Amino acid sequence: MAAEPPAAPGRGGAPGRGARWRGAVGWATGSVPVSIVLALLIGAVAIVIAGKDPLAAYRAMVEGALTGPGLANTIQRAIPIVGLAMGLAIAIRAGVFNLGAEGQMVLGGLAGTVVALEMPGPGLVVLVAACLAAVLAGALWAALSAVLQTGLGVPILITSLLLNYPARYLSSYLVRFPLRDESSSMVATAPVPEDARIAPLIPGTSGLGRSLAESLGRDDVLVLVTRGVNWSILVVLAIVGLAAFVNRRTPGGLESGLAGLNPRFARYGGVDTSRLAVSTMMISGGISGLVGVMLVLGSQYRLIEGALVGTNYAWTGLLVALLAANRPLRVLVVGTFFAALVVGGEAMQRSQDVSAQISQVIQAAVIVLIAIRVRLPLPKRSRQVREPAGTADPAAVSEAETQVGRV
Amino acid sequence: MDWSGLVDGALFASVVRALIPVLLAAMGGLVCDRAGVFNVALEGLMLIGCFAAVAGSYYSGSALVGVLVAVVCATLLAAVLAYGSVSRKADPIVLGVALNIFAVGVTGFLLVALFDVRGVFQSPEIVGLPRVRIPGLADLPGIGPVLFDLSLLGYLALVLVPVVHVLLFRFPLGLRLRGVGERPQAASTLGVNPTAYQYGAVLASGVLCGLAGAQLALGNVVQFAENMTAGRGWIAVVAVMLARANPLGTLAACVLFGFAEAFGFRLQGNGLPAQITDAAPYVVTLIALLIARRHFSRTVATAATG
Numbered sequence: 073m074a075a076e077p078p079a080a081p082g083r084g085g086a087p088g089r090g091a092r093w094r095g096a097v098g099w100a101t102g103s104v105p106v107s108i109v110l111a112l113l114i115g116a117v118a119i120v121i122a123g124k125d126p127l128a129a130y131r132a133m134v135e136g137a138l139t140g141p142g143l144a145n146t147i148q149r150a151i152p153i154v155g156l157a158m159g160l161a162i163a164i165r166a167g168v169f170n171l172g173a174e175g176q177m178v179l180g181g182l183a184g185t186v187v188a189l190e191m192p193g194p195g196l197v198v199l200v201a202a203c204l205a206a207v208l209a210g211a212l213w214a215a216l217s218a219v220l221q222t223g224l225g226v227p228i229l230i231t232s233l234l235l236n237y238p239a240r241y242l243s244s245y246l247v248r249f250p251l252r253d254e255s256s257s258m259v260a261t262a263p264v265p266e267d268a269r270i271a272p273l274i275p276g277t278s279g280l281g282r283s284l285a286e287s288l289g290r291d292d293v294l295v296l297v298t299r300g301v302n303w304s305i306l307v308v309l310a311i312v313g314l315a316a317f318v319n320r321r322t323p324g325g326l327e328s329g330l331a332g333l334n335p336r337f338a339r340y341g342g343v344d345t346s347r348l349a350v351s352t353m354m355i356s357g358g359i360s361g362l363v364g365v366m367l368v369l370g371s372q373y374r375l376i377e378g379a380l381v382g383t384n385y386a387w388t389g390l391l392v393a394l395l396a397a398n399r400p401l402r403v404l405v406v407g408t409f410f411a412a413l414v415v416g417g418e419a420m421q422r423s424q425d426v427s428a429q430i431s432q433v434i435q436a437a438v439i440v441l442i443a444i445r446v447r448l449p450l451p452k453r454s455r456q457v458r459e460p461a462g463t464a465d466p467a468a469v470s471e472a473e474t475q476v477g478r479v
Numbered sequence: 480m481d482w483s484g485l486v487d488g489a490l491f492a493s494v495v496r497a498l499i500p501v502l503l504a505a506m507g508g509l510v511c512d513r514a515g516v517f518n519v520a521l522e523g524l525m526l527i528g529c530f531a532a533v534a535g536s537y538y539s540g541s542a543l544v545g546v547l548v549a550v551v552c553a554t555l556l557a558a559v560l561a562y563g564s565v566s567r568k569a570d571p572i573v574l575g576v577a578l579n580i581f582a583v584g585v586t587g588f589l590l591v592a593l594f595d596v597r598g599v600f601q602s603p604e605i606v607g608l609p610r611v612r613i614p615g616l617a618d619l620p621g622i623g624p625v626l627f628d629l630s631l632l633g634y635l636a637l638v639l640v641p642v643v644h645v646l647l648f649r650f651p652l653g654l655r656l657r658g659v660g661e662r663p664q665a666a667s668t669l670g671v672n673p674t675a676y677q678y679g680a681v682l683a684s685g686v687l688c689g690l691a692g693a694q695l696a697l698g699n700v701v702q703f704a705e706n707m708t709a710g711r712g713w714i715a716v717v718a719v720m721l722a723r724a725n726p727l728g729t730l731a732a733c734v735l736f737g738f739a740e741a742f743g744f745r746l747q748g749n750g751l752p753a754q755i756t757d758a759a760p761y762v763v764t765l766i767a768l769l770i771a772r773r774h775f776s777r778t779v780a781t782a783a784t785g
Contacts, residue, residue: 118585122592169572226768229519230720233713234768237761245754280543387580394573427591432584439577443570444563 092394104395107441113285115434119426129419129424133431136419140400143293144300146408146415148371151301152363154407155415156389159359161398165319165354166328167335172217173360174386175239175344179213180206180361181241181368182324185375186251188368193225202268203365210361211354213239218353222346228353240381262399270370273305304366309404311359316400328352332398360386384432388414391435395442410435442478490741491625494632496699498737503691503716504635505729506643507684512654512724513647514680515660515673519575521688522712523582528692529555530586531759533703534593541608545697550689557685563676579712587705596631599704606693607701608632610690616690632694639687654754656680688712710761717764721771732767739763 107304118127136142156173163170184206191198217232274281276299285295319325331338331345339345363385368375390412396402410431417431500612504521511518528549535548560578563569594600608630617627628639647653658666663673695711696703714736722728743756 073706078640101728118592121589126654171576216736220769227720230713230717230768231765234710234765235716237710239760241754245752248754249752336693387583390576394577427588429584429587429591433581435590436577436584438579440559440574443574443577444559444567445569452692 084445099422103442103445103447107438110441110446111434114437115430118430118433122426124360124426127424127436129420130286131428132420132423133416133470135416137251137416140291140293141296141300142419143151144477146412147301147305149307149415150408150411151308151370152367152383152385153388153392153411154404155311155363155366156385156390157306157362157396157403157407158308158311158400159356160390161393161396161400161403162328162357164290164317164358165332165398166217166348167332168349168352168356169229170217170232170353170356171216171229171390172214172235172239172357174356174381175232175236176213176357176360177364177367177386178209179364180358180378181364181375182246183209183361183364184365184369185261185264188268188365189251189262195265196389198265198268199270201370202264202369203362206268206365207358208361209383210364211358214349214357214360216355218350228349228365232353234278236469243375243376243380247375256374258374260379261375263374268369269373270274270302270304270366272299272302290477301372307362307366307407312400312404314438319400365395382405388432388435391439392441486499488621488624492628493741493744494734494737495629496735496737497624497740498733499633499636500628500695500699501711501715501718501736502640502690502730502733502754503632503694503735504688504712505685505718506636506639507691508689508715508719509643509724509726509729510656510680511684512719513653513660514656514676514677516564516680516681517571518560519572519579519713519716520557521684522683522708522710523575523579524556524560524688525584525692525695525712525715526586526706526708527556528689529696529707530589530703531689532693532696533600534589536607536697537594537605540604540606542608542697544606545606546693547689550686553579553689553692554682554685557688560677560685561681565674565681569612576602580647581671583706585739586703590703590705595707599702601750605697605701608698608706623723630694630698632690635690636694638724640730642765656782657672673754690717705716707740714760714764719767721767735767736760736764 089258089380112130116130119126119129137146147207152168156177159176160170160173183204186203186204188198189233191201193201212237214232217228217235220226220231221228247261248259251261253260256262276282276285281295284298285292315327319329327338327343328348330341331343331348335345338348364380367380367383367385372379388410389407392403395410396406413431414432419427420430421425421428504525507524508518508521529653532545532549534545536545539545556578560571560574563574565650565714566572582607590600592600596668610628610630610632617623619627629637631715638701647657655666655671656679657675658669658671659676662702666676667673691711692708696707718729718732718736739760739762743759746759747753
């Protein structure tokens with residue numbers, strides 16, 4: 073989809089072709105590329121304000137994100153971002169605006185860490201149990217928001233956001249006091265047992281890893297990637313694949329898509345939207361919780377105070393879901409792109425002394441520009457959608473067309 | 480643990496200080512809500528206001544300039560929201576959430592770029608908002624030190640509540656604004672331009688959030704910290720919801736929040752872990768939402784629950 077030549081930006085492709093084709097072309101050549109370019113320009117202005125050279129900074133960004141150890145880093149970083157974005161995309165597609173991924177991820181990480189630290193038994197069993205505990209914690213925290221909406225009419229948007237704070241402070245309290253490992257200089261729990269960790273694809277210490285490093289050289293991309301990326305990548309890819317399958321091929325996917333497009337129509341068609349909101353939130357929160365524990369067991373090996381919140385993954389994930397219009401494969405593409413922006417931003421900070429938060433500025437700017445549908449001033453297609461003022465949203469309408477074209 | 484003296488005059492003074500930034504932002508959200516625009520960008524607008532106020536005050540040496548810069552910057556960001564959600568019919572929730580994240584990124588970036596610090600920027604050169612004691616009234620026992628020893632923005636916030644109330648319910652301006660929010664077509668038939676009123680409301684929320692940010696960063700404390708609004712903008716959104724966009728009710732909701740924050744600080748002084756008391760305002764807000772269930776304003780409820 074992204075390979076489509078940007079020949080006609082601002083246009084939705086020739087009418088008469090298949091709706092799916094038109095949707096893909098529209099996404100790639102419409103306001104998306106224009107917005108990305110404009111966002112990069114906004115970023116360049118910010119870099120100039122910081123008194124640095126934007127071209128050198130962007131070069132450092134690209135090199136830092138895509139070459140050598142940076143590439144491994146980008147892939148490893150894309151795992152949580154894509155995972156969280158997928159969880160959020162599932163919710164938003166069903167019309168459930170989950171702003172609580174951060175709290176769900178934190179509680180998942182917390183529950184998983186406690187299980188990994190306390191549970192006796194063989195490593196693999198502990199690992200699986202920790203993941204299940206994390207899914208459960210995230211799902212229950214998210215379900216709380218959903219039940220508050222369906223039972224009491226308090227919007228999920230608000231409760232899920234507010235619930236981030238108790239989750240964050242609870243985890244912070246537990247890590248600082250009862251779970252604190254006094255022998256460490258970090259404010260963190262004790263490290264989880266080695267056999268309960270998520271291993272790199274090919275560990276450098278294994279026989280295969282050593283022979284690979286000998287035959288290809290220690291700095292070969294393949295060696296770096298297989299060493300730096302862990303098995304949680306498969307979990308996230310499976311989630312993306314499953315979501316794509318469910319959305320396209322199952323009644324549940326049809327119903328949730330319908331509920332997101334028009335809840336009243338979905339209810340009329342016999343969809344129990346309350347039950348759907350609860351189950352969607354539980355899936356969404358469960359995925360966030362799983363991402364939380366995978367970060368602990370796969371990268372940090374202990375729960376460090378503030379580490380899960382400090383990454384900003386949850387908010388990056390939300391932006392990814394919005395840019396990808398909640399479509400699983402696009403989430404994968406956009407998530408990797410945003411991970412590259414994050415890693416490249418950090419490289420830029422190291423070499424050019426420009427704050428890495430520039431990547432967050434660029435990401436958010438892309439979404440703002442896309443939301444207001446900035447386009448190149450080309451002649452518009454004649455298709456106009458009449459709408460009552462202040463209610464309908466042409467973006468949602470055109471998105472609805474492509475979605476309906478799919479289902 | 481010493482539980483005596485947990486509630487006294489000083490507690491009420493800190494309640495008022497804690498609620499003022501939220502109240503200013505909530506008045507902005509309220510006006511938007513009445514005009515039919517669900518504004519969830521209060522958090523980001525306020526954060527931009529905090530940073531701009533500190534930067535303006537630091538470079539000029541004047542708190543007034545800081546306040547003005549905060550108002551200008553927050554209003555500029557609000558203009559993006561107005562253009563997007565009114566003229567381009569963008570989803571106000573998507574746009575608002577993205578603007579909030581943008582505000583966090585841009586303030587964090589500029590903090591390093593302009594002041595070369597991370598996390599918290601403090602300097603003796605940042606001039607804070609002076610407190611203005613009203614002679615006579617400030618010496619009244621009880622309410623004197625609580626209500627008559629505030630910054631000018633504090634008085635403004637408290638005065639705004641009745642002013643907004645009267646404007647909304649007693650003046651043609653307010654009637655038209657409410658008309659635009661409730662039935663845009665009908666308003667437009669009667670010669671009221673909905674677009675103009677909605678723009679005006681969103682820009683007004685920018686001004687008020689700028690003031691809220693200035694009060695938070697130059698009044699409540701004199702510093703800028705990354706993400707220092709810490710959910711206050713969202714609590715303002717909730718306050719408007721709880722009160723069904725009624726100014727007096729919104730004030731009550733803000734008092735509740737201010738009380739939770741101030742009381743949390745107190746308990747912290749009495750030995751409770753900071754992590755537990757920090758969560759108090761959010762938990763209290765959630766509980767208030769549960770008690771008030773289903774009595775939310777129409778715009779917010781439909782926009783947020785779909």
